[in-house]
Structures are given as structure tokens and as C-alpha cells.
Amino acid sequence: MSKKKDFLRTVVENDLQSGKYKEIVTRFPPEPNGFPHIGHAKSISINFGIARDYHGHCNLRMDDTNPTKEDTKYVAALENAVKWLGFDWGEDLYFTSDYFSQIHAYAIKLIKMGKAYVDSLTEEQIREYRGTVTEAGKRSKYANRTVEENLDLFERMKNGEFSDGEHVLRAKIDMSAANMKMRDPLLYRIRNVNHFRAGNEWAIYPMYDFAHCLSDYIEGVSHSICTLEFENNRDIYNWVLDTLELQPPRPYQYEFARLNINYTVMSKRKLLELVEGNYVSGWDDPRLPTIAGYKRRGYTPESILTFCDQIGIAKANSMVDVAQLEFCIRDDLNKKVPRVMCVLDPLKVTIENYEGFEEIDAPYYPHDVPKDGSRKLPFSKEIFIQRDDFEENPPKGYFRLTPNQAVRLRHAYIISCKEIIKDENGKIIEIKAEYYPDSKSGSADTSGVKVKSAIQWVSATDAKEVEIRLYDRLFKNEIPEGIEDLNPDSLKIIKNALVEPAIVKEKPDERFQFERIGYFYTDPIDYSDDTPVFNQIVGLKDSWGKKTKEKKVQPKAQAKQVQIDGEVVAMSKEEEALFDKYTKELQLNSEVANTLARDKKLSDFFEEALMEYNNPVNIANIVTNEVARELKQKELTDLKFIPQQVAQLVKMIDDETISTKIAKDVFETMSKSGEEPKQIVDSRGLLQISDPDIIAPIIEDIIVKNPDNVEKFRAGNKKLLGFFVGQVLKETGGKANPKVVNELVAKKLSEK
RNA sequence: UGGGGUAUCGCCAAGCGGUAAGGCAUCAGCUUUUGGUGCUGACAUUCGGGGGUUCGAAUCCCUCUACCCCAUCCA
Numbered sequence: 001m002s003k004k005k006d007f008l009r010t011v012v013e014n015d016l017q018s019g020k021y022k023e024i025v026t027r028f029p030p031e032p033n034g035f036p037h038i039g040h041a042k043s044i045s046i047n048f049g050i051a052r053d054y055h056g057h058c059n060l061r062m063d064d065t066n067p068t069k070e071d072t073k074y075v076a077a078l079e080n081a082v083k084w085l086g087f088d089w090g091e092d093l094y095f096t097s098d099y100f101s102q103i104h105a106y107a108i109k110l111i112k113m114g115k116a117y118v119d120s121l122t123e124e125q126i127r128e129y130r131g132t133v134t135e136a137g138k139r140s141k142y143a144n145r146t147v148e149e150n151l152d153l154f155e156r157m158k159n160g161e162f163s164d165g166e167h168v169l170r171a172k173i174d175m176s177a178a179n180m181k182m183r184d185p186l187l188y189r190i191r192n193v194n195h196f197r198a199g200n201e202w203a204i205y206p207m208y209d210f211a212h213c214l215s216d217y218i219e220g221v222s223h224s225i226c227t228l229e230f231e232n233n234r235d236i237y238n239w240v241l242d243t244l245e246l247q248p249p250r251p252y253q254y255e256f257a258r259l260n261i262n263y264t265v266m267s268k269r270k271l272l273e274l275v276e277g278n279y280v281s282g283w284d285d286p287r288l289p290t291i292a293g294y295k296r297r298g299y300t301p302e303s304i305l306t307f308c309d310q311i312g313i314a315k316a317n318s319m320v321d322v323a324q325l326e327f328c329i330r331d332d333l334n335k336k337v338p339r340v341m342c343v344l345d346p347l348k349v350t351i352e353n354y355e356g357f358e359e360i361d362a363p364y365y366p367h368d369v370p371k372d373g374s375r376k377l378p379f380s381k382e383i384f385i386q387r388d389d390f391e392e393n394p395p396k397g398y399f400r401l402t403p404n405q406a407v408r409l410r411h412a413y414i415i416s417c418k419e420i421i422k423d424e425n426g427k428i429i430e431i432k433a434e435y436y437p438d439s440k441s442g443s444a445d446t447s448g449v450k451v452k453s454a455i456q457w458v459s460a461t462d463a464k465e466v467e468i469r470l471y472d473r474l475f476k477n478e479i480p481e482g483i484e485d486l487n488p489d490s491l492k493i494i495k496n497a498l499v500e501p502a503i504v505k506e507k508p509d510e511r512f513q514f515e516r517i518g519y520f521y522t523d524p525i526d527y528s529d530d531t532p533v534f535n536q537i538v539g540l541k542d543s544w545g546k547k548t549k550e551k552k553v554q555p556k557a558q559a560k561q562v563q564i565d566g567e568v569v570a571m572s573k574e575e576e577a578l579f580d581k582y583t584k585e586l587q588l589n590s591e592v593a594n595t596l597a598r599d600k601k602l603s604d605f606f607e608e609a610l611m612e613y614n615n616p617v618n619i620a621n622i623v624t625n626e627v628a629r630e631l632k633q634k635e636l637t638d639l640k641f642i643p644q645q646v647a648q649l650v651k652m653i654d655d656e657t658i659s660t661k662i663a664k665d666v667f668e669t670m671s672k673s674g675e676e677p678k679q680i681v682d683s684r685g686l687l688q689i690s691d692p693d694i695i696a697p698i699i700e701d702i703i704v705k706n707p708d709n710v711e712k713f714r715a716g717n718k719k720l721l722g723f724f725v726g727q728v729l730k731e732t733g734g735k736a737n738p739k740v741v742n743e744l745v746a747k748k749l750s751e752k
Numbered sequence: 753u754g755g756g757g758u759a760u761c762g763c764c765a766a767g768c769g770g771u772a773a774g775g776c777a778u779c780a781g782c783u784u785u786u787g788g789u790g791c792u793g794a795c796a797u798u799c800g801g802g803g804g805u806u807c808g809a810a811u812c813c814c815u816c817u818a819c820c821c822c823a824u825c826c827a
Contacts, residue, residue, distance in 0.1 A: 189825040726770030
């Protein structure tokens with residue numbers, strides 16, 4: 001189980017604890033109209049993850065209510081993705097289309113209840129009648145049809161008697177609802193087409209808003225988790241289930257922010273554009289953020305899942321850095337994968353003083369990976385090294401081979417450069433070198449020669465030529481707009497790279513670390529023993545390469561932008577009069593007076609409380625803060641408590657019966673139960689403790705228990721005072737007089 | 753513009769009135785026969801801005817600002 005608890009798991013835990021559900025049931029409900037991408041992986045990880053963590057189960061449901069867009073090939077892709085990620089839906093593979101008759105029956109019920117009607121407006125009229133975000137819509141005249149008419153029409157719609165668009169079934173809710181989604185939402189539309197599963201049985205198909213909540217209910221889903229853009233649909237979700245009077249337990253919808261990653265695109269539309277415009281090789285192009293793409297690239301399911309876990313679940317729209325994903329795959333592969341040698345851009349090295357041939361035994365795994373296995377590395381007079389591992393005029397800090405600097409051939413000998421051979425253009429084509437016979441890798445090294453690094457190499461006669469595909473980010477912009485932002489260098493193919501023979505002969509794995517380069521994967525489609533093809537999964541971290549590349553101009557820390565306040569709405573005459581009275585007569589501070597004067601409910605409440613106990617300032621404070629909170633969603637008449645009770649509460653603070661801290665608790669209890677404040681205080685024993693003789697020992701105790709913090713405090717960390725006060729208050733159940741505690745703590749801490 | 757959301761480090765993200773978690777990135781140092789890994793340390797006197805309430809505010813109240821979603825017979 002993930003250690004950290006996100007807001008969804010918090011909800012789930014509460015629901016389990018309160019007994020709202022006996023078992024947690026979630027579902028992953030994609031529409032089979034495209035290939036799943038890493039955003040789906042997040043959803044899969046959430047839904048299946050929660051089910052697993054709380055011993056419930058998660059259904060896989062294809063939301064196939066729109067026959068014009070969906071196809072069975074996408075169903076397969078979705079199934080594969082979930083399976084690949086390691087989740088099992090068992091028997092629970094469902095299709096919304098399986099519920100068509102049940103959903104239809106619910107529609108009939110709604111019609112009979114007078115809550116749904118057949119509308120015969122045109123599409124344009126419906127749009128027009130819906131109104132705008134600021135103006136209310138108006139209801140169609142067809143909304144007045146009788147139940148019998150509606151039933152008849154709906155039946156005939158179902159039987160295919162009408163053409164597409166002639167009629168729709170709508171819920172009768174409210175054409176002037178502030179939530180546009182609630183303006184008589186469409187429930188069914190006519191589609192005289194073949195459905196990839198249901199065939200031609202239906203001429204009408206339910207809309208998302210009607211089908212989804214009912215499917216969830218039918219499946220016994222407890223937590224229906226979707227993305228943020230469905231927030232407005234939640235009202236319909238609840239309306240349908242409530243109106244149909246479906247018995248609990250029933251599902252509730254929760255929303256989280258969908259995943260965005262920089263330098264790529266995630267929308268189905270844009271992905272489709274890339275595939276269909278042949279900007280990539282297909283849905284499984286290794287540069288794509290599709291599950292199929294990551295799979296082909298060589299990402300492990302574990303790394304994707306870890307990533308999903310790391311980024312967390314929240315409601316803020318965000319853009320995750322690809323670096324986070326790259327970290328996950330590197331971290332995973334680092335622990336798993338054999339290290340081998342590959343030369344991308346070969347430079348010939350002839351070791352003049354070496355004769356013959358040998359096979360060097362080299363372990364597949366470095367000292368810090370606890371895995372066994374090794375292979376034979378052929379070594380001979382002629383080898384190839386990576387071209388950039390030699391520099392005739394090395395920059396400062398260069399560790400590799402130079403005319404004056406020896407280097408170790410990984411797992412083999414140390415060599416030094418004797419001569420540089422160039423062609424007529426001055427390009428280096430060969431290095432003549434010498435090796436130190438005593439320097440053989442491992443305990444055999446008695447040469448005493450010190451080198452700064454070890455480089456990879458392959459023996460010229462034994463190396464295998466392979467194709468390497470190097471991938472870079474698909475887009476050059478962090479937030480790409482469209483194909484114009486494509487990175488022209490996102491794919492680099494190296495046809496004649498050289499690898500050591502064991503990789504192809506022994507095939508110790510399908511993923512490798514090519515030492516000092518990166519992690520690579522045998523392409524599952526194009527790889528053959530004759531023409532091996534490797535995809536770069538991700539490069540190794542390269543602090544040297546980064547250092548040598550353009551020293552990026554660090555964007556200067558921008559001066560904090562000054563935020564200009566917008567204009568505040570002016571007060572009405574009455575409000576102004578009230579404001580004047582409050583500030584002048586009652587001596588309230590202007591901020592408090594302002595809130596009070598502008599809110600009729602609050603000022604009424606305030607004035608009434610004032611009649612009970614005349615302390616305007618303190619009552620005003622509690623009214624503008626605590627009461628205001630309660631009144632945010634409610635009317636005065638819905639309150640469980642009355643102004644007089646608040647007045648009494650203030651009175652108790654004033655005569656120091658209780659502290660302001662306790663007063664908050666009392667207020668909360670009172671607002672929930674309507675109990676008298678005095679009674680709450682009495683029955684729970686909340687009287688304030690102000691006696692230093694009682695408080696002092698508690699402070700002593702806490703000081704003894706927290707020597708570290710005492711030290712920090714004495715070293716100057718003054719905000720720790722709050723920590724100690726908090727501890728004392730915790731110890732006394734909040735009853736200690738905080739003013740006294742503050743004084744005492746400060747005194748005790750400065751002593752000694 | 754009405755309604756619904758969201759703002760905590762360069763990027764994610766905990767936190768729910770009492771010491772601003774963690775990860776990525778970055779920067780140092782140590783280790784290293786991968787300029788990899790590992791280890792150690794540094795990295796938010798401050799939580800979108802401004803006020804208020806409180807002994808004490810990222811957390812409660814007021815207010816302003818920015819961004820996202822909603823006017824498909826898509827999901």
C-alpha cells in the first residue's frame with residue numbers, strides 16, 4: 001500500500017469506518033475509442049490500487065455508449081494495457097452496452113414519474129434554448145407531453161421508427177439552473193447504426209450522464225472516480241440516482257486532476273493526429289506517451305506504476321516534469337539489468353604491443369547490484385572505442401584518453417596513446433596505442449598506473465554490428481501546441497553501432513545498460529539475430545555532459561510581482577449607515593464592521609446577540625468569523641443555535657471561564673447539536689486552567705521529554721515556543737490558559 | 753459574464769489552529785574500474801496578494817488576483 005494517503009483514500013477509509021460500504025468497489029471505465037496513454041495508467045493505478053489496498057475489487061468496464069466512435073480493436077488495447085500494468089479484473093470485464101435494457105427500463109420509470117420527456121426540437125433549437133452561462137434557458141414546448149405520449153414516442157424511437165436527430169429523451173430538471181449541465185440534460189439520442197457489440201438491436205443509445213451513474217449502480221460500485229472535467233456532471237449523477245430512488249449503498253462520484261507531462265501531448269485528438277499524419281510510426285511509437293509506446297520503448301510496468309505513485313493524486317491542475325518519469329525507469333532498471341558494452345560512434349584503436357587473443361571474464365553486474373552472472377569479453381590488438389572518449393586537445397576536467405592521459409579499457413587493460421592517425425581532412429581515423437600488460441582489471445593489476453576513468457570498447461574482430469534507435473523528446477516545447485512544435489531530432493538511428501558478442505549470442509536479458517550510455521531494449525518487433533535492433537529506453541544521468549554543454553543562463557530569480565488589488569464593490573446606503581454605526585458607536589475595527597455591514601444575515605445575527613450581552617467587539621469577532629462560516633451554506637433559520645447562545649459563549653470567554661481555544665470547540669459542538677454553551681462546558685469539564693501550580697509541572701515534563709527542541713529554542717529558534725505551548729495544551733486537553741502557558745514556557749525555557 | 757473547481761520550493765505533493773513532510777530537479781562533499789549507482793549535506797523565516805480573528809494562522813473569516821472546467825444529440 002502506498003505510504004502516503006491521498007484524498008481519495010481518506011474518503012474511502014472514512015466510508016469503510018462509518019460502515020457506509022461493506023466493500024469497496026471501483027472501476028476503470030474507458031471509452032474504447034483510442035489507445036490508452038499514461039494518463040490512463042494513472043487512472044488504472046488509482047482505481048485498481050485503491051481496490052487492492054482496501055481489499056475490494058475493481059471492474060474493467062468499456063463505456064461503449066457511442067457506437068459511431070468505438071471499436072473492438074481499442075477494447076483489446078485497453079485490456080492489454082491493464083494486463084501489462086499487472087492488474088487483473090478477473091471475471092469483472094463489463095460493457096455498458098450489457099446494461100442497455102436495464103438502463104432503458106430506468107428511462108421508462110423516469111418517464112412514468114414525469115421526470116423525463118421526449119423532445120422534438122432540432123439540434124440547433126436545443127442549443128439555442130439552453131441559454132448561455134449568464135442567461136437562463138427556456139424549456140421546449142414538448143416538455144408538456146403527457147406520460148402516455150412520451151412512452152409511445154420513446155418506444156417508437158427504440159424501434160427505429162425515426163431517423164437520427166428527430167427526437168431525444170431529456171430529463172426534466174431545470175432550464176434555468178446555474179449549472180449548465182442541469183438544463184434538462186439529454187438522456188437518449190437516436191442512432192440508426194450498428195454497435196460493435198450490441199449489433200442492430202438498438203436504435204437509441206443512452207448518453208454518458210445517464211448511462212454512467214446507472215452502470216456504476218448496477219455494478220455495485222462504491223466510489224466512482226473520474227477526472228476534474230466531470231465535476232459539473234456530478235449533479236446529474238446524483239439527480240438520476242436520487243430521482244429513481246435507488247436504494248443504498250449507492251455510488252458517489254469523486255474527481256481528481258488528470259495527468260499532464262511536459263514535452264508531450266496527452267489528448268486523444270492530438271495523439272491521433274500524430275499517428276494518422278505519420279509523424280510517428282504508429283500507436284506504439286516509442287516516443288509516444290501511450291502505454292503501447294512505453295512498452296515498445298522498454299519501460300517496465302513497475303516503473304510506470306512507481307511514477308503514478310510518486311506524483312500523487314490531487315485536484316490541482318498540474319504539469320509533471322518528464323524527469324520524474326525518467327528517474328523511475330532508471331531507478332528500476334539500475335537494480336535489474338545487465339551491464340554490457342556498446343560503441344555508438346567507433347574510433348579504431350590499434351594496440352601495438354599486444355599480440356594474440358584472449359577472453360576476459362567480466363561480470364554482468366556492478367558491485368552494487370547483488371546479482372550473479374558473467375560473460376567472456378574477447379580482447380585483441382584491434383579494438384574500437386567511442387569517438388568522444390578521445391580528445392587531442394582535451395578541455396579542463398576531461399578524464400578520458402588524450403595524448404598525455406592513459407585510460408582504462410573497462411574490464412581490461414590500461415592503454416595510452418602513442419600516435420594519432422588522421423585522414424586528409426584532418427579527421428582522426430585511428431589511434432595507435434600501447435597497453436600496460438600488468439594492468440589487467442581486477443586483482444591482477446600490479447602496474448601502479450593511475451587513470452581517471454574506464455571507457456567501454458569492443459574487439460574489432462568479434463564485435464557485432466547492430467542498429468540503435470536513440471530517442472529524444474517528441475516535442476521541443478515544454479507545452480506543445482501542435483505538430484509545428486515537433487522536435488525534428490526526436491529519433492536518431494545509428495545503423496552500425498558495435499556491441500560485444502555476448503549480448504546477441506547469450507541474450508542474458510532483453511533490457512541492458514550499455515555502460516556509460518543508457519538503458520536499451522531489444523525492439524520486440526524489428527529485432528532479429530541477424531539485424532539486432534535496440535531502442536534507447538532512457539539515457540544515463542550525465543553530469544559531465546551537462547557541465548560541458550552550454551552553460552545555461554540561469555533565469556534570474558524574478559522580483560516578486562506586485563499584485564494589484566481589484567476594485568471592491570461599493571456599499572449601499574444602508575450598508576454604509578450600518579458600517580458607520582459599527583465603527584463609531586460600537587468601536588468595531590473597520591474590517592469586522594465591513595464584513596458585518598455587507599452581510600444582512602450576519603448583521604441581523606449580531607444585533608440580536610448584542611441584546612443578550614453587550615460586548616460589541618467580542619461578539620462581532622465571533623460572529624464575523626465563526627458564525628460566518630456556518631452561514632456560508634445555510635440560512636439563519638437553518639442554524640441549530642441562536643444569537644443568545646453565542647452571546648453567552650462570549651460571556652464565558654470574557655469572564656475567563658473558558659479560553660478562546662476552547663470556545664471554538666464549544667462553538668462547533670453547539671453548531672452541530674444546539675446544546676447550551678454552558679451545558680457543553682459543564683458536561684465535558686472544559687473549564688479553563690489558569691493556575692500556574694498546575695501548569696508548571698506539565699511544562700517541566702515536556703521540557704524533559706524534548707531536549708532537542710529545548711536546545712534549538714535556546715539556540716535561537718523562537719518559533720519553537722509555539723511547539724511547547726502546543727504540547728502543554730495537548731496534554732491538558734486544550735484547557736490550559738494559553739496566555740499563562742506562554743508566559744510560563746518562555747520563562748522556564750530561558751531559565752538554566 | 754453565471755456556476756463549479758484550484759493556488760504550498762524550478763516540477764509534483766503532504767499538511768485540516770501549535771516545529772512547513774517526502775519525491776524529482778539543482779548544487780556541494782565522500783565512495784566508485786560506468787563522469788552511472790550509493791552515501792552525506794545544502795535547498796520555502798514562509799504557503800497567490802492584502803486585511804481581520806487568535807497567546808499562536810498554510811489551516812478560520814473578509815476581500816482581491818490568476819488559472820482550469822461547463823452553453824456536443826462526445827465521454
